[in-house]
Structure formats: structure tokens, C-alpha cells
Amino acid sequence: MTWDMLNIIGTIAFAVSGVIVAMEEEYDILGVxxxxxxxxxxxxATRNVLIGVPVSNLWNHGDLFIIALITMTVVFVMPSIWFNFLKHWTFFDALGLAAFAIQGALYASEMNHPVSAIVVAALLTGSGGGIIRDVLAKRKPLIFREEIYAMWAMLGGLAIAYGWGQEPWQLVVLFIAIVVLRMLTVYFGWRLPRRKLKS
Amino acid sequence: MTWDMLNIIGTIAFAVSGVIVAMEEEYDILGVxxxxxxxxxxxxATRNVLIGVPVSNLWNHGDLFIIALITMTVVFVMPSIWFNFLKHWTFFDALGLAAFAIQGALYASEMNHPVSAIVVAALLTGSGGGIIRDVLAKRKPLIFREEIYAMWAMLGGLAIAYGWGQEPWQLVVLFIAIVVLRMLTVYFGWRLPRRKLKS
Amino acid sequence: MTWDMLNIIGTIAFAVSGVIVAMEEEYDILGVxxxxxxxxxxxxATRNVLIGVPVSNLWNHGDLFIIALITMTVVFVMPSIWFNFLKHWTFFDALGLAAFAIQGALYASEMNHPVSAIVVAALLTGSGGGIIRDVLAKRKPLIFREEIYAMWAMLGGLAIAYGWGQEPWQLVVLFIAIVVLRMLTVYFGWRLPRRKLKS
Structure with missing residues (x-):
């Protein structure tokens, strides 16, 4: 059940973020x-490729497909005034990141992968959808840009690798923690160190 | 046989469209x-990933590989005057879209997938090559841009999902219909509704 | 052993090239x-997809993963003065190209694929990592750009397809030849023919 909830939250959140990015790029309704x-x-899909499950297994999730369709339709037709409440699509990106990062880490953990694999699974499962979205919108992927992004997914993976997340309430705490940390990052403009190179 | 014809038409058409885009971007001969x-x-490849067939099955199509090589060579060396007849590479893109969309839909249909899967298979099989082409040419994928594009592939998938396409002549009609609708779209500048967002 | 060496050289070289590109794009440390x-x-991953091996097999290479992590850390923290010795990241890209092209060709050769498949395997295995790197950095893939790039990988594949590379020393010669030809290409600005199209 927890599993399904994470899938549903991640699907809705990333569908919304994809729709908003597409509208910002002035794509038409089908592009949206x-x-x-x-x-x-x-x-x-990224998760399936990484853990060796056929991508075609996604076809079994007709319910998620319907949920995504309804979500996208609602966002596309909803009154403009509501967008003032959404404001930053990064919030939905953060929800998707947290949901899929936790799910990817749980999956890798159940298959008894080592800690490093769990952390990478959390990172790539959580960020795969967003990277594809940004490449298709001809943007530099968000994960590489200004604010801290990937670290929260990796910390989530680390927590699960060390046994946190056996109980549903722990997953809820972890989920909220990732989302809050991600939003605080955006709000305060936290950054990781970088190093410039004259090219 | 119908199957092979669609494969050959789609391969030639997309090879031509790829070559023309590469020449527009001034890529060198190997880039082309x-x-x-x-x-x-x-x-x-997109179709294989979607339906769970190994991508490596493409190696069995040595004949298509040869056909693509010959096609590309002909386009690369042909006299400039011929390009005036080609004019818009979108015509070849339309041929490829129609051929692969129908083929993808037939494949999904034969595997008794639900209607929604058939429509998605038509869309993604038909547009996969073009999306990859545009990303590698650092363009916004055509499918998201100005004119109606994806809808014709999806209508083709829908037609096949509801039983059209049992007879070869029906597939021919469907193929011509998709190409004509796509070209009319470009000619008249038809557009789908979109919604702007101030970002 | 030869196999492992090629894997290690390719991994280190491409990791360095990825890090340098990321620093040029001012990505943060995790982006790097x-x-x-x-x-x-x-x-x-490209090689595995092409030859039909699950991408998840990459998880078995924990040692390469560690090597890549150490490499990237060293490059990220090393004193600026050292970068003057590196100068062009294309050198590392050339090392990676040579190592993975040879490895991909050997793999395809051992599976008794035809000459064309061996050449394509050399090309795509050698260039897959660099193409993904460039797309994620929002650049036009290097392989399509100014200098000759792909041809050396294909010549390497051709050499292996015709029996060169049975002995380790032959592979060393081939490896050095590809790197040297690639660097001479950059140094002298060799180019392949291209053809302009007014778009």
C-alpha cells in the first residue's frame, strides 16, 4: 500500500511538473x-532499466496512466487564478523526487543490493523523469543547476540503506523531510560548492 | 509483407529526414x-523497449541497415537541384511517422493490449526516431512544436484499435490519410490549442 | 585482463571528461x-543495450564505480595548476573513445556478428557516453561537430573485424593509434567533407 501511495504521489507530482514546464515552453495540448x-x-522507466526489469512492465499500470491523464487535464483547464497558488512547479518536482527516490531505494534494498547501489537507485529513480523532461524541453537538467537537488534524494537512499523505513510512519517522515529540505533549498538559495573552469 | 513494407518505408523516410536535419546543422559526413x-x-528501438523485446533484435535487420545506408548515400551526393523537389524534410518525417505509427499499433494490437496501450504505442513508435533526431541536433522536438503532429499518429492507433486495418488496402488508406493530414497541417498551419504561462 | 584494462581506462577517461565538461558548465559538485x-x-550501458545484455549488469562492476568516484574526487580537488597540463579534455575523451570502441568491437566479434555490426558496435560503444554527456550539458554532441571523431572508432572496429587484435600487443597498438589519430585530428583541425543546406 505504501508502495502504491508513493507511485501515485510521484506520478501526479511529476505529471504536474511536466505540464507546467510544457506550458512555459508554449507547447501545444498534445505536447503538454x-x-x-x-x-x-x-x-x-529509469528504475526498471537500472534493476533489470523490462520497461514494458509499465503497461501493467493502467491505473497510474489514468491518474496521470486526469491530473494533466485538470491542470490544463483549471482557472488561471489557481496557478497563483501553485506558483513554483519546483514544489511538484520536489514531491516527485521524494516519492520516487524512496521507492527506488526500497526496491534496491529489498533486492539486497549494497549501500552504494541503493543510494544511486534513489538518485536516478527520483531524478530520471525530471532529466528527461528537461532534455525534451531543451533545458539544462534541473538536477545539475543552481540549487541543491540530488543530495536530498541520496540522503533518503542512505537512510533506507541503513534500516530507516521499516515502518510506514518512518517513510512518511522521510518523504516530508526530503520535500521540506528541497523547498528550503529553493527558498534560501542554498548551494553546493562548485568549481569554475575557464574553458 | 505489409509489415516489411511499413518497415522499409519508415526506415527510408526517417533516414532521409535525419540526413537533411544533419545537413541543416552542418554536421560532417559521418555525423550525417x-x-x-x-x-x-x-x-x-522505442517500439522494442515499449513492448519488451530486446533492442538487440535490431541486429537481425541487416537488410534495413543496408537500405538506410544506400538511402543516406544517395541523398548526400545527389545534385542540389533535386533538393528543390524535396523542399520540406517534413514530408519524409510524415512518411516515417505514418509507417511506424501503424506498425507500432499493429504490433500492440496483435499482443491484445488495451486501446490506450495501442494508441500510445502508435504515438511513441512513430515519434521515437524523430524525438531522438531533434535532441541530438539540439532542437526542441518537432512533436512538441508549432503544428499538429502527434494527433494523426494517435488517430491511426485508434483506428487500428477498433478493428480497421485487417485488410492490406485498409492499411494503405490509413497510411495515406495520416501523411495527407500531416502535410495539410503544415500547409495550412493548423494548430492545437495551447495555454501560455508566464514563467 | 586486457578486457578489464580497457574497461578501467575507458571509465577513468570518460569520468574525467564528464567532470571537466560539468565544471565548464558551472554545475555544482553533485552535478559534477x-x-x-x-x-x-x-x-x-549503450553496449549492453546493443548486444542484448541487461543494463543492470553494470551493478556488478562495483570496482569500476569506486574507481570512477576516486577519479572524479581527485579531479575536483586537484590544484588549478594541474589543469594546465590537462588543457584539453578532448584528450580524455579520446582515451575513452579508443578503450570502449575496442572493447565494443571485441565483444561483437566474439559473438560472431558480421563486420557491419562490429563496426557499429565500436562506434556506438565508444561514443555512447560522450553523446549522453553532451546532451545533458545542452551541447551539440561532439561526435557530430567540427573535427573527425567517429571515423577512428569505426576504423578500429574494422581492424578488429578483420582479425587484428588477437594478441594483446596488437590491441595496445590499436589503442594508441586511435588516440594519436584523434589528437592529430584536433591539432591539425582535420575535417571530413560536409554539405551545406539552406534551411
Whole structure:
């Protein structure tokens, strides 16, 4: 059940983020739907490729597909005034990141992979959809840009690798922690160190 | 046989479109060949990933590979005056879209997938090669841009999902319909609704 | 052993090239690590997809993963003065190209694939990591750009297809030849023919 909840939250959140990015790029309605779908299912596809499950298993999730379609339609037709409440699509990106990062880490953990694999699974499952979204919108992927992004997914993976997340409430705490840390990052403009190179 | 014809038409058409895009971007001769190949086989690779067939099955299509190589060579060396007849590479993109969309839909249909899967298979099989081509040419994928594009592939998938396409002549009609609708779209500048967001 | 050496050289070289590109794009430290990893393992992932081996087999290479992590850390913290010795990241890209091209060709050769498949395997295994790196850095892939790039990988594949490379010393010669030809290409600005199209 926890598993399904994470899948649903991640799917909805990434579908919304894909739709908003597509609208910012002035893509037409079908472009909006396609970018939303690709963002929503890109995380799952990345996870499947990484753990060796056929990508075609995604077809079994007709329910998630319907949920994504409804979500995208609602966002596309909803009154403009609501967008003032959404404001930053990064919030939805953060929800998707947290949901899929936890799910990817749980999956890798159940298959008894080593800690490093769990951390990488958390990172790539959580960020796969967003990377594909940004490449298709001809943007530099968010994960590489200004604010701290990937670290929270990796910390989530680390927590699960060391046994946190046996109980549902622990997963809820972890989920909220990742989302809050991600939003605080955006709000305060936290950054990781970088190093410039004259090219 | 119908199957093979669709494969050959799609391969040639997308190879040509890849070559023309590469020449527009001033890629060198090997860049031209690689972009042509990727565009021609990207649709098939996308289809294989979607339906759970190994991508390596593409190696069995040595004949298509040869056809693509000959096609690309002809386009690369042909006299400039011929390009005036080609004019818009979108025509070849339309041929590839129609051929692979129908083929993807037939494949999904034969595996008794639900209607939604058939429509998505038509869309992604038909557009996979073009999306990869545009990303590698650092363009916004055509499918998301100005004119109606994806809808014709999806309508083709829908037609096959509801039983059209049992007879070869029906597939021919469907193929011509998709190409004509796509070209009319470009000619008249038809557009789907979109919604702007101030970002 | 030869196999492992090629894997290690290719991984280190592409990790370095990914790190340098990421620093040129002013990505943060995690962006640097991710781009390095993707560049280093993209070649192997491409090879696995092409020959029908699950991408998840990459997880078995924990040692390469560690090597890549150490490499990236060293490059990220090393004194600026050292960068004057590196100068062009294309050198590392050339090392990676040579190592993975030879490895991909050997793999395809051992599976008794035809000459064309061996040449393509050399090309795509050698260039997969670099293409992914460039797309994620929002650049036009190097392989399509100014200088001759792909041809050396294909010549390497051709050499192996015709029996060169049975002895370790032959592989060493081939490896050095590809790197030297690639660097001479950059130094002298050799180019392949291209053809302009007014778009």
C-alpha cells in the first residue's frame, strides 16, 4: 500500500511538473500531455532499466496512466487564478523526487543490493523523469543547476540503506523531510560548492 | 509483407529526414550517417523497449541497415537541384511517422493490449526516431512544436484499435490519410490549442 | 585482463571528461559527480543495450564505480595548476573513445556478428557516453561537430573485424593509434567533407 501511495504521489507530482514546464515552453495540448506522461513515467522507466526489469512492465499500470491523464487535464483547464497558488512547479518536482527516490531505494534494498547501489537507485529513480523532461524541453537538467537537488534524494537512499523505513510512519517522515529540505533549498538559495573552469 | 513494407518505408523516410536535419546543422559526413541511422532505427528501438523485446533484435535487420545506408548515400551526393523537389524534410518525417505509427499499433494490437496501450504505442513508435533526431541536433522536438503532429499518429492507433486495418488496402488508406493530414497541417498551419504561462 | 584494462581506462577517461565538461558548465559538485558517472558508464550501458545484455549488469562492476568516484574526487580537488597540463579534455575523451570502441568491437566479434555490426558496435560503444554527456550539458554532441571523431572508432572496429587484435600487443597498438589519430585530428583541425543546406 505504501508502495502504491508513493507511485501515485510521484506520478501526479511529476505529471504536474511536466505540464507546467510544457506550458512555459508554449507547447501545444498534445505536447503538454506527452511531456507530462514522459516526466511521470520516466522515473519508473529509469528504475526498471537500472534493476533489470523490462520497461514494458509499465503497461501493467493502467491505473497510474489514468491518474496521470486526469491530473494533466485538470491542470490544463483549471482557472488561471489557481496557478497563483501553485506558483513554483519546483514544489511538484520536489514531491516527485521524494516519492520516487524512496521507492527506488526500497526496491534496491529489498533486492539486497549494497549501500552504494541503493543510494544511486534513489538518485536516478527520483531524478530520471525530471532529466528527461528537461532534455525534451531543451533545458539544462534541473538536477545539475543552481540549487541543491540530488543530495536530498541520496540522503533518503542512505537512510533506507541503513534500516530507516521499516515502518510506514518512518517513510512518511522521510518523504516530508526530503520535500521540506528541497523547498528550503529553493527558498534560501542554498548551494553546493562548485568549481569554475575557464574553458 | 505489409509489415516489411511499413518497415522499409519508415526506415527510408526517417533516414532521409535525419540526413537533411544533419545537413541543416552542418554536421560532417559521418555525423550525417549517424543521425540518419539513429532517426531510422530510433522508432524501432522505442517500439522494442515499449513492448519488451530486446533492442538487440535490431541486429537481425541487416537488410534495413543496408537500405538506410544506400538511402543516406544517395541523398548526400545527389545534385542540389533535386533538393528543390524535396523542399520540406517534413514530408519524409510524415512518411516515417505514418509507417511506424501503424506498425507500432499493429504490433500492440496483435499482443491484445488495451486501446490506450495501442494508441500510445502508435504515438511513441512513430515519434521515437524523430524525438531522438531533434535532441541530438539540439532542437526542441518537432512533436512538441508549432503544428499538429502527434494527433494523426494517435488517430491511426485508434483506428487500428477498433478493428480497421485487417485488410492490406485498409492499411494503405490509413497510411495515406495520416501523411495527407500531416502535410495539410503544415500547409495550412493548423494548430492545437495551447495555454501560455508566464514563467 | 586486457578486457578489464580497457574497461578501467575507458571509465577513468570518460569520468574525467564528464567532470571537466560539468565544471565548464558551472554545475555544482553533485552535478559534477553525476555527469562524470553518466559519461563513464554510458558507453557500457549503450553496449549492453546493443548486444542484448541487461543494463543492470553494470551493478556488478562495483570496482569500476569506486574507481570512477576516486577519479572524479581527485579531479575536483586537484590544484588549478594541474589543469594546465590537462588543457584539453578532448584528450580524455579520446582515451575513452579508443578503450570502449575496442572493447565494443571485441565483444561483437566474439559473438560472431558480421563486420557491419562490429563496426557499429565500436562506434556506438565508444561514443555512447560522450553523446549522453553532451546532451545533458545542452551541447551539440561532439561526435557530430567540427573535427573527425567517429571515423577512428569505426576504423578500429574494422581492424578488429578483420582479425587484428588477437594478441594483446596488437590491441595496445590499436589503442594508441586511435588516440594519436584523434589528437592529430584536433591539432591539425582535420575535417571530413560536409554539405551545406539552406534551411
Amino acid at each position: 500531455y506527452i511531456l507530462g506522461l514522459v516526466t511521470a513515467f520516466g522515473g519508473g | 550517417y549517424i543521425l540518419g541511422l539513429v532517426t531510422a532505427f530510433g522508432g524501432g | 559527480y553525476i555527469l562524470g558517472l553518466v559519461t563513464a558508464f554510458g558507453g557500457g
